[in-house]
Amino acid sequence: MTTVALSPARRAWLVVADQELRDLWLGGRGLALTFAYSLLLSIITYLTATNSVLNFLEQREAVNLTLQIGVAFGALLVLLTTADALSGERERGSLESLLLAPVHRADLVAGKGMAALSIWLVAFVVSIPYLWFLARGVGIVGVALAGGLVVGTLLSLFLAGLGLLISSLATSNRVSLSLSLFVLLAFFAPTQLPSSAQQGWAGDLFIRIDPFSAGLHYLGKILVDGHNAGQEIAWLLSPLIAAGSAVLAALGASRFLTLRGGGPS
């Protein structure tokens, strides 16, 4: 539960973020999610390094595989956190006291979003040793880390905005979580398209429009194909627009944040 006591010198969203960060990390939920995330990366790294089939991959592809999984699951953790942020308070009966606090609702949403983004930053820090281990032999540690940070941050911002938007309007926590995961799967689906379906202008457009496909494709271009990061920067347009739109939508929807949910009536 978040309780807000404003001091005049601090911005309201910072106070909310501070309280949410304590809840997330001292409450243990953040560490539990990070533990699961590190286990996943450990399994992927171990298999990549020792399994005869996966180690058959070119080393750049092994780095790309691990980084894409790290970015995708890091962003997923942000979505899980934000999808619970407001609908969870509503379900636990603590939203009323939050809404009565002298805080603008946009500050409330921004503070919760900032705290949720911390889980991506921690996930990224956790992924550094794995990426270093895999990428050290081919000299792409820096590119992998920089690319992963940029793409992961954009996708995390997008999912943070999306999760908060759904959570602020959902009537129950279950609806919020299931709808968020459904939307996430819909965005992930194009990444599984067979390569033949990605050919031609329609396939290319489809991949460029979907922020997940575009972001992960960008990582593949700079890591596997060895392209310059600036040369392929157009692939980041879709994640950038999606991140900005989702954050603005979440802040805009905060006006309709009510005790019962369900959006504007």
Added chain:
Amino acid sequence: MRHCAVTVAALVFVACLAVSARAATVLLQSKPVTATIGQLFTFVTTVENQSSSPAAGLVAHLNVLSNDPGTYVDPEDWSSHRTQYLPTIGPNRDLRLTWTVQVVNSGSFSVYVAVLPRHGAGDVVTSAPLRVTVAQRRTLNSSGVLPLTLGIPAIIGLLGLGAHRRRS
């Protein structure tokens, strides 16, 4: 008379198709390649139309085979763009074709390009084989992976336990 003209035109068309591939030759423009697994390389072939009439409706196809028995090769793994439908090549003109290949097996291989007409009769003409020697390479040194993959979850787990004890 009219039927006769149509028949002659059809015969000429079929004949053109039949000679189009035969009149074309495929020249390999690259030297033998030495690579490691996963490496991408490109090579160039030139399709020459040596006849005095245009060569239309040709298709070029890339093939890969292992020179050693026992090595399975799936050409789809080597290149996802193995077929090129060629535009009409003018009389005594040529067309450069660039092929990008990623080596996915170790050993000795031959890569060649075949050109044939898309419809009707005609011969298949092939390029000289491009010899590719691929060195076996273990892509990742796995030593040291166990401490890493066990250590990081262990550290985070201990932090979580510490936080839990502090709360309770």
